[in-house]
Amino acid sequence: MKKTMLVFVMLATVILGGCAPSATKISCRIYPELGKERFASVGNTIIEKEVCASRQEWHGLAGGGNVLVSECGKVELIFLGKAGDNIRINYREFVKDMARPAYFMEATYPANSKNITFRNTEFEIIEVGDSGLKFKLLSTPTDRCQEVYYR
Numbered sequence: 001m002k003k004t005m006l007v008f009v010m011l012a013t014v015i016l017g018g019c020a021p022s023a024t025k026i027s028c029r030i031y032p033e034l035g036k037e038r039f040a041s042v043g044n045t046i047i048e049k050e051v052c053a054s055r056q057e058w059h060g061l062a063g064g065g066n067v068l069v070s071e072c073g074k075v076e077l078i079f080l081g082k083a084g085d086n087i088r089i090n091y092r093e094f095v096k097d098m099a100r101p102a103y104f105m106e107a108t109y110p111a112n113s114k115n116i117t118f119r120n121t122e123f124e125i126i127e128v129g130d131s132g133l134k135f136k137l138l139s140t141p142t143d144r145c146q147e148v149y150y151r
Contacts, residue, residue, distance in 0.1 A: 024055040028145035034137050041132040042081040046089065047121060049140060050074040071096065077118065079133045080106065087111050087128055091118065 029050040032038045040046045052072040059067045073095045080088035086108045093103035109116050111128045120141045127134040 024053050026051065026053050026145050028052075028142050030137075030140060030142075032137055034139065037126065037134065037136050039132055039134050040079040042079060044079060044132075046077040046079050046133065046135060047123065047137060047140070048074065048076050049121075051145060075119075077121070082111055082128055082130060083108075085111050087113075087125075087133065089116075089118065 029048075029052075031045070031048040038046075050072055051074075052070055054070040056066045057069045059065065073093065075093050076091070078090040078092070080090050082088075087110075089107045089109065091103075091105045091107065107118060113125055115122060115124050115138070122138040122140075124136045124138055125133065126136060
C-alpha cells in the first residue's frame, strides 16, 4: 500500500509539475529605429510596432508536453499622401496577422506640422512632398515590453 501511494505521489508530482505556469516573455519589434531619418512614399509604412508574448504551456503528454506558445499583435501607421495642405495617415492593428476592422482609422494633420503625436508615438516631419514623407521617429511607448529591438 505504501509503495502504491509513493508511486501515485511521484506520478502526480511529475504530471502536475508540468502544469505550473511559466514566465511570460514580452518583446517589442519597432521599425524604424528611434532618431533615424526615413522616407515613406505614398502607401508605405511610417511606423510599425509588433508586440509578442511567449510562454511555455503544458499540453499533456499526448499533446506534446511543454509547448512554446506565442501571440503577437502589430500596429502600423501608413502614409496615405498629401491632400491640399494636409497629410493623411492610416492607423491599423493586427492580431495574429488578422486585421481588426474596428481598429482602422484615418488621421489628417496640417502639412506644415513639425511634430506629430499619434497614440503616444511621436515623430518629426522633416519634409512633405507629393511623392512622399521624410520623417524621424522620436518616441514610442515600450513600457510593457521587457526587451525592445529594432528591425
